[in-house]
Amino acid sequence: MDATAPLADARPRGGDLVLVHVVRAVALLALVAHLAAAALALVVPLAQGWIGVPAMVEARMPSGQGIEVAPAQAWVETTVTVLDAPGWLAALVVGAAVVGVAGGLVVLAGVAWLAHRMLRGAPFAASARGALAAIAIGVMLVSLIAPALRGLASTSAMPLLGSGYGAVSSLDLAAMLLLLVILALMVAFRIGERMQHDVGGLV
Amino acid sequence: MPAEEDAERVHCRLDELLEARGMTLTQLAEAVGVSVVNLSVLKNDRARAIRFSTLVAVCDALGCQPGDLLVVTPDAQAAHGGAG
Structure with missing residues (x-):
């Protein structure tokens, strides 16, 4: 008997069943939407010969009228359209977008796969741990690698943009915490896999 | 650690x-409160473990002892001089 074979009794029931179905459906829909949006965001600018470079610009806050706003000036992130951008800059911007999209797809596919395993009544399997590892990598791509590439593109584009612009830099601490959670989940899944093996064939 | 094959x-x-x-599996399942599926697994030697409660x-339902229900068949390898 396969110790990781689906266990009829382990399938989610009631509210859990609805929740897992919703998670899987949302993950699959989001996957398709993510792919379509990313294709549009990448293909349209490239086809028209421009790229959107992330940059910080000064934003003037409304002041006066009895309202004190401090600071009166702040930096906000925006996307600056650059026509006929040099190849290296386009490569950085497109690379950041591709890495972000790939990471998002991996995360959504991983979540859908986990939900599928749960519906089969066998969430604890080597493939589920693999899905969690893929989700961790996807989160890293989306929240660490892609922003780093965007920051590099933004910094590199500063000489082209001139004064009045600042480079974008962001470090997502929440994503790092999420990575820790996923690593803890991987350990939990390894324990669950061992326990599922132990109860395989138990009557 | 015992080999997995020993369970077979x-x-x-x-x-x-x-x-x-003169009992059926369904009647036994009703008597002991264990599903027919699980009892079928037990009956067909596909179980790998059994709860003491089961x-x-x-x-109790069959009026027998554990030794009447479960027997260990001789090890084929040991019977042939422990080849391998």
Whole structure:
């Protein structure tokens, strides 16, 4: 008997069943939407010969009228359209977008796969741990690698943009915490896999 | 650690005990509160472990001892001089 074979009794029931179905459906829909949006965001600018470079610009806050706003000036992130951008800059911007999209797809596919395993009544399997590892990598791509590439593109584009612009830099601490959670989940899944093996064939 | 294959040497005599008592698997399932699917797994020697609670319930229902229900078949390799 396969110790990781689906266990009829382990399938989610009631509210859990609805929740897992919703998670899987949302993950699959989001996957398709993510792919379509990313294709549009990448293909349209490239086809028209421009790229959107992330940059910080000064934003003037409304002041006066009895309202004190401090600071009166702040930096906000925006996307600056650059026509006929040099190849290296386009490569950085497109690379950041591709890495972000790939990471998002991996995360959504991983979540859908986990939900599928749960519906089969066998969430604890080597493939589920693999899905969690893929989700961790996807989160890293989306929240660490892609922003780093965007920051590099933004910094590199500063000489082209001139004064009045600042480079974008962001470090997502929440994503790092999420990575820790996923690593803890991987350990939990390894324990669950061992326990599922132990109860395989138990009557 | 015992080899996984050793579990396959445990033979469940549920079929013979049921037949001797004129009971069906469904009747036993109702009597002991264990699903027919699980009892079928036990009957067909596909179980790898049995809860004490299941064992006690089945033995009570059939009026037998664990040794009447489960027997260990001889190790084929050991019987042939432990080849391999």
